[in-house]
Amino acid sequence: MAAEFTDLSADSSKRGSVNPRVSLYKKPIKKDNYRLEVDNYDTPQEIRRQRLLFYQKKSRDALFNAGRTILEEVLNSDEENEEMEVDKQRRTIKRSHYYANQLMMSEWMFEVPQDYLEKWVMVPCPVGRRSFVIACKGETKAYNRRGMRLGRFKSALPGGNSNEHKSSCTILDCIWIKEMKMYFVLDILAWSNQPLLNCDTEFRFFWLKSQLNEIQELKEQNTLRNTYPIIPLPNTSCDSNIYEFLTSLSTLPPLDGLLFYHREGHYTKGRTPLVTWLKPFMLPEVLGVLVPPPFDEKPEGYIDFKHYVLSNSSKGKRKTSVDSNMETADVE
Secondary structure (H helix, E strand, O other): OOOOOHHHHHHHHHHHHOHHHHOOOOOOOEEOOOOOOOOOOOOOOHHHHHHHHHHHOOHHHHHHHHHHHHHHHHHHOOOOHHHHEOOOOOEEEEEEEOOOOOOOEEEEEOOOOOHHHHEEEEEEEEEOOEEEEEEEEEEEEEEEOOOOEEEEOOOOOOOOOOOOOOOEEEEEEEEEEOOEEEEEEEEEEOOOOOOHHHHHHHHHHHHHHHHHHOOHHHHOOOOOOOOOOEOOOOOEEEOHHHHHHHOOOHHHOEEEEOOOOOOOOOOOOOEEEEEEEHHHHHHHHHOOOOOHHHHHHHOOOOOHHHHHHHHHHHHHOOOOOOOOOHHHOOOO
């Protein structure tokens, strides 16, 4: 795990302030919900978050051009120019530098954001393989974070099958569930040649849900135009009833964790403090939120949030998870 946990409680004592996560712990819960009262405390994560938001507002043109750049690279890429690599089992696989390191990665929620209730959205993440799905030139391909091609298939996405206009291109950030043979969509980078990297989270999620729901065939399997279902993941505002939301997720596969997106954050490649991550059983400790069974089940030997992060970091575990990198699901 690349992220490092720092003992912010020691730093807070130097400032004469209280660690906001500590101030939230054991807050009264009313009707399985809560109200957070966070002091004006600028943690390193919060500082980076505010700086990034400021940069995004000042650099909209540059971000729009970045979105156009990735679309042009996809449209102009040539399959024959992709590098060939051989893994330990001597299997030949394809790799493309166009799609390497393009996914947005999260950080652990080291500190509760100051605007958590007003500005954040929670997305449940099932256990699976993180995939970069590209629908273009009449076919659909899936790649992992490193640009290794995971599969090629048909989809009803714009540009994703032979009946679609071959100049159309759609790019999605997904989780592949092998047992169900389904893609669950986390986020969107482009839709039918429209770049969305410079759009905030709230707009991207609205666009994603509305566009995917309009194409009914995306919910079907092995049709003439769609091989695997491609389904948007649900989300909820962080000021809603989290307990009830988690209870409603019975139709989803087992959860790996929960992602928290800042409403104003843009889609940026690499790790960002505008997307944070927690395991479901951490919510009572970190946010003071009750969670229904089985989400409250802790792993054997669990002590607390800090020890869990330090333990996983020191051991370098890369389990089948979307954890703090939002990407360890694609372990080769």
